[in-house]
Amino acid sequence: MKHPSGFKRKQWRARPRLAALLCCFLFFLCGGSSSAQDWQAENSSRLIGQDQTISVMSGQSLYEVARAHGYSLELLAYANNLPISLAPVRQKSVVIPSRRIFPSGAPENGIIVNLPERGFYLFRKGETPRFFPVAVGQPGRFQTPEGQYVVREKVVNPEWVAPEWAGLGEDNVVPAGPNNPLGDRWIGLSSAGLGMHSTNNPSSIGSASSHGCMRMYPEVARTVFDLVETGWPVGIRYETSRVAVEKDGVYVVCFTDPYNKGGGQERLAAQFQELDLTGFYHLLDLSDLLESKDGKTRRVVELDAQVVADGKPALPAARVGKRVFVSGKTLESLGIQQSFDLPNQTVLLKKGELEMVMPLRLTDKKGDKLPNKTWGFLSRGAAWFPAKELLQTMAIPYKWEGSSKTLLVQI
Structure with missing residues (x-):
């Protein structure tokens, strides 16, 4: 095949995006980088953990397996294509999806909550990020608000001043104890009534069933309470997918869309573009991954x-x-x-x-x-x-x- 003749003499005006790509490429061609x-790869790895296959004891429920390993019932159900149920598991083993991509733009010390993931990442300087499951707000009136907040207060054995929707009338102060939905730990954020707390309904962890706050397992709440400090940033995001560029390839994970916002494919494509992976994106068929939304991190x-x-x-x-x-x-x-x-x-x-x-x-x-x-x-x-x-x-x-x-x- 012959090379097209005369291309050097053609006049050409680049579109802004194309011009930026060409300038970047010419920089490399001219020796701008060794x-x-x-x-x-990205400057630092965003992969943590490895998936595990564990044995299930006779009569054990998926909820019991999930809680024992610090995960939620829904997360394990999606990852193993099983129904969300408290009944005993028939399978002899299940997969714990412990390999995760943590969010970009992480603080040295702080928390990032991802609502579709029904969980949050806790960052402490010099330590590997840790993931914990939560229950988030119900779709509609009580959905958890996205935004950037800070930790304002930490309270042991808090009282709960019930709002009007609770229907408690004038007797709306619930003291600390087993009937208090806040459990024994409260981490209040810089928005009235919004916080992260323990719960007296631990089987709800991993669901979209709260009235806006983020519930934690009681044992998780006590651990997190001791780790966080007032003034720490808490970001609440809505990421239905995440992409990471590692030394051994490109990893992708997809989550459910609890508030039915849609646009999952567009958001995934935008991440590939932002990471300069558009050429690879057009080679991939990610439809199965987008549909499964099982929370498993895959190398594509x-x-x-x-x-x-x-x-x-x-x-x-x-x-x-x-x-x-x-x-x-x-x-x-x-x-x-x-x-x-x-x-x-x-x-x-x-x-x-x-x-x-x-x-x-x-x-x-x-x-x-x-x-x-x-x-x-x-x-x-x-x-x-x-x-x-x-x-x-x-x-x-x-x-x-x-x-x-x-x-x-x-x-």
């Missing part, structure tokens, strides 16, 4: 493949499903030259007498997909190309070894 063609782009050419040292590659992608740096190591025609959004790939022109995705237009998804794209400071399609077109022999996730290339 790792220009390498995979770039895997940096676990490698390319080996004629016995030379292995070079890294990415996998998306069954497809393998290689970076521009890997192509250089294979002796394949790249000449970018940015105005026409193509790249000339050449090795000796063999050459091909491949479309290059530079924009982030949703739905602007090319036939057979055979294109190169820019992501995380590198150009990426579909390996097998490229090698086939250039008549370069290769063999895929699935067991070792290795692409053997004869050059």
Whole structure:
């Protein structure tokens, strides 16, 4: 295939978003970074924990299993595709989805509540973030308000001054004790009546059933009470999905939409765009993940493949499903030259007498997909190309070894 002629003489005006992408890419091409063609993870990992499979004792309910491991009934039910029930579990084992992506923009010390996740992350300087389940407000009148707050007070054995909706009339002060819905710990926030507290209804943890506050298991409430300090920030968010870029790939998790706000797919796509992953997003089919909303964290782009050419040292590659992608740096190591025609959004790939022109995705237009998804794209400071399609077109022999996730290339 011949390279399009005359492209250097064409006049071209970039749209703002496209211009920004091109400027960034030109920075890398001109040596602005010593790792220009390498995979770039986020500055620090946002993954914590590992999923666990645990045995269920005879007669044990899913609620009992969940509480024993610091999780909620609903979380375990979604993760294991089981009904939300207090009845004994028939399964001999269940999965505890302990691998989590904690929210971005975390404070050194503070709390971030995520309403769709029915839980919060507690951050303390120098410590691994900890996750705790909560019950959040009911949809409608009592839904928990999003926003940024601070811890205003901490009270042991609080009284509850019941509002009008409780229907207690003039005798509306409930003393500390087993009948007090606040339990034995209250952490009040900087909004009247809003707080995090213990409960006398622990089986509700993980549901959207409170009157706006965030309920905790009694044992969790006592732990959190001792850890937090007045003045700490408390962010309440509504994130139905979360994306993290790690050294070994891209991870995604999706949650339910308790307040039926919709727009889950759009919010997920926006995160991929913000993380400079739009090219990978267009290769993924995340419909099952969006529909399941099971709270399990999955790796959707895997940096676990490698390319080996004629016995030379292995070079890294990415996998998306069954497809393998290689970076521009890997192509250089294979002796394949790249000449970018940015105005026409193509790249000339050449090795000796063999050459091909491949479309290059530079924009982030949703739905602007090319036939057979055979294109190169820019992501995380590198150009990426579909390996097998490229090698086939250039008549370069290769063999895929699935067991070792290795692409053997004869050059």
